Structure formats: C-alpha cells, structure tokens
Amino acid sequence: MNNDFETAMRRAVRFTRALNVAEATRVIRDALAGRSVSDTRTSSPDIAPPRPIQRSTPFPVDPDAEIIEPPTRPEPDEPAQKVAGGTSSLRLRKPLRETVRTLREGRLAHGLFGSLHDVGLPGTARQVRQPVIPDGAQFLARSFTCTAGSRSYRLYVPASAPDRPRGLVVMLHGCKQDPEDFAAGTGMNAVAEAYGLVIAYPRQSGADNASSCWNWFRPADQMRDRGEPSIIAGITKDIMWDFGLDRSRVFVAGLSAGGAMAAVMGQTYPDLYSAAGIHSGLAYGSANDVMSAFSSMRGDGGLASGPKRLANGHRLRTIVFQGSADRTVHPSNADRIVAAAAPTGAGCAVRRESGRSAGGRIYTRTIVADPGGNPAVEYWLVEGAGHAWSGGHPSGTYTDPHGPDASCQMVRFFLDVQE
Structure with missing residues (x-):
C-alpha cells in the first residue's frame, strides 16, 4: 500500500468517525481511482452494474450507506465501546484494515441485489401500498x-x-x-x-x-x-x-x-x-x-x-x-x-412450448418429467422481462x-x- 493510498484511507476513517460518510466515500473512491488526495472534486455515485472486464472499482458505492454497523456480537480483538450504564454500544469503530476490506467486499454498496440496476422497472419507484385483505381473512x-x-x-x-x-x-x-x-x-x-x-x-x-x-x-x-x-x-x-x-x-x-x-x-x-x-x-x-x-x-x-x-x-x-x-x-x-x-x-422427457401472456410478453415454457411422467421441473423464460x-x-x-x-x-x- 503506497503512502498516498494509506493517507487517503486514514482521512476516510476520520470522516467516517465524524459520521461524514459521503465525504469518506468520496476520498476512498478518489484513492481507488488514483486521483490525488488533495483533489477536492465531487463525484456522483456509480449506479451501473459491475462490468465484466473493467473491475478496478467493481462495486457501486452508496454515499448514504453506513460504515458503522450494529454488530451481532463483539469481535475478540475489537471490543464494543461501553456507554453509560455498562451496556454495549450499538456502534463499533473499525480499524483501517477493516474499512478497506469492507469496501473491497462491497458492503458499502447496496448489498447484493440492492443496487439501482433496475431503475425504470414497473413498480420500483412507486410508493408501496399495504396488500388488500378481504373480509374474514x-x-x-x-x-x-x-x-x-x-x-x-x-x-x-x-x-x-x-x-x-x-x-x-x-x-x-x-x-x-x-x-x-x-x-x-x-x-x-x-x-x-x-x-x-x-x-x-x-x-x-x-x-x-x-x-x-x-x-x-x-x-x-x-x-x-x-x-x-x-x-x-x-x-x-x-x-x-x-x-x-x-x-x-x-x-x-x-x-x-x-x-x-x-x-x-x-x-x-x-x-x-x-x-x-x-x-x-x-x-x-x-x-x-x-x-x-x-x-x-x-x-x-x-x-x-x-x-x-x-x-x-x-x-x-x-x-x-x-x-x-x-x-x-x-x-x-x-x-x-x-x-x-x-x-x-432413462425415461425422463423434456417438452417445450411457447406462448404470449395477456400483457404481451412472449415466453418459453420447458417441462422436464421424471421417468413416471410426473413434472419435476418447469422453467419459464420470459422474453424482454427484467x-x-x-x-x-x-x-x-x-x-x-x-x-x-x-x-x-x-x-x-x-x-x-x-x-
């Protein structure tokens, strides 16, 4: 780890401990991209899916994400800080190596499947309503x-x-x-x-x-x-x-x-x-x-x-x-x-059929039957669906x-x- 990168990581940790996660994120992204520590330009978060070839920054970073997480239990070498009354704090301070590892693993992204890959899908940007419950249910x-x-x-x-x-x-x-x-x-x-x-x-x-x-x-x-x-x-x-x-x-x-x-x-x-x-x-x-x-x-x-x-x-x-x-x-x-x-x-059979849904989507349905003729697997591939x-x-x-x-x-x- 070169001196510039280590300096950037230490700056990021200081911002994090000050609860300025957005600035910590900016510093870390600049360091990973090779930009100078003194560079104060701001950048917007990358919400595109990770590309299969260019993987120098493989995970999108959410500027609103929390780097300080509630632990399930204190790690042996990182005891929880105590608060008044002797109870364990819900926050742990993470050392530099843990901060870097957290970023590498993508835990500051939105979590698996939690990124904004599907902005524009029907239903993703609408206020969720409670399900309707019929009388008696x-x-x-x-x-x-x-x-x-x-x-x-x-x-x-x-x-x-x-x-x-x-x-x-x-x-x-x-x-x-x-x-x-x-x-x-x-x-x-x-x-x-x-x-x-x-x-x-x-x-x-x-x-x-x-x-x-x-x-x-x-x-x-x-x-x-x-x-x-x-x-x-x-x-x-x-x-x-x-x-x-x-x-x-x-x-x-x-x-x-x-x-x-x-x-x-x-x-x-x-x-x-x-x-x-x-x-x-x-x-x-x-x-x-x-x-x-x-x-x-x-x-x-x-x-x-x-x-x-x-x-x-x-x-x-x-x-x-x-x-x-x-x-x-x-x-x-x-x-x-x-x-x-x-x-x-022997005796397993595969059958395929195509159709169009009432909403206009074309699909292919594949049915795999066991030797007794009973459907064991059914696979619906919906064309154009996200x-x-x-x-x-x-x-x-x-x-x-x-x-x-x-x-x-x-x-x-x-x-x-x-x-």
Whole structure:
C-alpha cells in the first residue's frame, strides 16, 4: 500500500468517525481511482452494474450507506465501546484494515441485489401500498426465535380456509423489500384465497443485511440447522404444527436473493418442503462469499467449491421464472437451477412450448418429467422481462405486470393442478 493510498484511507476513517460518510466515500473512491488526495472534486455515485472486464472499482458505492454497523456480537480483538450504564454500544469503530476490506467486499454498496440496476422497472419507484385483505381473512404479525436468531414474519390466513388450509407457501422477499411490499407486488394473497392456502412472509432484518437481502451467499447461511436456513425452517415448522400440515402441502418460493435462499432451503430441507419456486434467483452453491456472488450474478461463475448438500441427494420439484433481459441476475443462472433440479436417467422427457401472456410478453415454457411422467421441473423464460416478478402488481416493487402470472403458475405447479 503506497503512502498516498494509506493517507487517503486514514482521512476516510476520520470522516467516517465524524459520521461524514459521503465525504469518506468520496476520498476512498478518489484513492481507488488514483486521483490525488488533495483533489477536492465531487463525484456522483456509480449506479451501473459491475462490468465484466473493467473491475478496478467493481462495486457501486452508496454515499448514504453506513460504515458503522450494529454488530451481532463483539469481535475478540475489537471490543464494543461501553456507554453509560455498562451496556454495549450499538456502534463499533473499525480499524483501517477493516474499512478497506469492507469496501473491497462491497458492503458499502447496496448489498447484493440492492443496487439501482433496475431503475425504470414497473413498480420500483412507486410508493408501496399495504396488500388488500378481504373480509374474514387475516394478515397476522408473528415472530420466531431459535438458537440461530430471530425473525418476524407476516402470515396470511385466507377467509376461504381459516382452520384447515390446503397448504402453506413460504415467500422470501428480495433485497430492499419487506413482507408487505412482497405480498402486494406478487398478489400471492389473492391466489392463496382462491386455493385455500396460508402464506408466510419472513422478514429479513436490516441488522443482518444492510439492504434486507437474505444472505444466500454466506457458507454459514447455506447449511441445515445453521443460520438463516434454520430460522426459516423453524418458522415453517411452527406454521405446519399450527395448521396440521404435512410436507406434501408445504412449499417455498422467493425472488432474487429470496429466490436464491429458496434454492438453499430446497437443498438443505428437502424433507420439509415438497416443491420450490425460484424467480430470478441463483442455484444452491453458486457462491461462498461476496466476490463469487457478484461473479455468479453476472453469469461468470459456475458452482462455488464445497456446497454442503444433504447426503440423500434428493431433488425437489422446482418451478423457475427468469426474464431474458435481467441485468441483475444473468439468465444463465436459471439454467443452472434447472440442471441441478432436473431428474436424470432413462425415461425422463423434456417438452417445450411457447406462448404470449395477456400483457404481451412472449415466453418459453420447458417441462422436464421424471421417468413416471410426473413434472419435476418447469422453467419459464420470459422474453424482454427484467429483474421483476412476472405478472406482479405495480403497487409492489420489482414487478412486471406484463408477464405471465408467476404466482398463479407457481401455486398450480405446487398443488399439481391439472391444466
């Protein structure tokens, strides 16, 4: 590290400790770009997706981001500062090496999938409305705690089947979303009402990811009985107990980071869910850190080394939705999800069909059947669609109302409803 760069980093740390994050960001960006420390020019944040070739500054920097984060527990060599009364402060001062590492990993960006790649998508810039709850239905606020942590969640109980629902769908939202937003945008509650389903919407905590993304790329959150999979599974089991549901009627689905986490849940808990729906997500084991996550999102990578799968190798029935024009998660990731979920061996059959949605989007639907003729994988590639829930309602973020209705098609696939 040369003297100019080290000087710039020390200036950035001083600005950060003074809570002047915007100026700290400017100093660091100038240093990474090779500009002089004394250069006082201002610059606007880069909101373009990382380019596959020029990677000297691979992550966009958010001038409003916090460099001082609430810790889950003090690190051994970085004890929490004490405040009056002897309680631990919610802020930790980070040394120079930690500040640099934070920037390198992109944690000052918006978080995975949290950048503004999709400005202009229908629903991304609109005020989110609360989902409409029909008379007799409930949209309950609940929470769950286990040794891995705590999460709150919303639970939709349909008026059509308040006591004996037909099944459960666990819906995992994307980055910068929350359960209310996700419910409004996907319209899943209305589908649940029609089919008599309960829907759970776990809420990712901003304290566990600055952009409220599920941490699908961290090894500790890719294992059974560990981290976020353990919490989501615990929520699922609680609801199953409450309504007397068995595995054959329990499903998991998600969008973007939530879709990637749905893939994690399908691989780590195949004994808990009978099918998964993955929209604009990534295959289990695609990444094991932030760098490999961005690489996979660009479509540059395959599977990361050493994903921890269950020994039985069970493949969950899976339905996949992907936009061909997605600039956040490259469509090749959908191919990897399908390849991982598809049955192998003699007797498997593949069928393809094309169509046009009521909103005008052309799609290709690929169905992979197992040797018994039962659909094991269904893949919808929607032409011209971006990083958004297909057929969603514009009252939610990251929705594309012009595409085929992903919510209806997922539930149809989950329940194996004949067309």
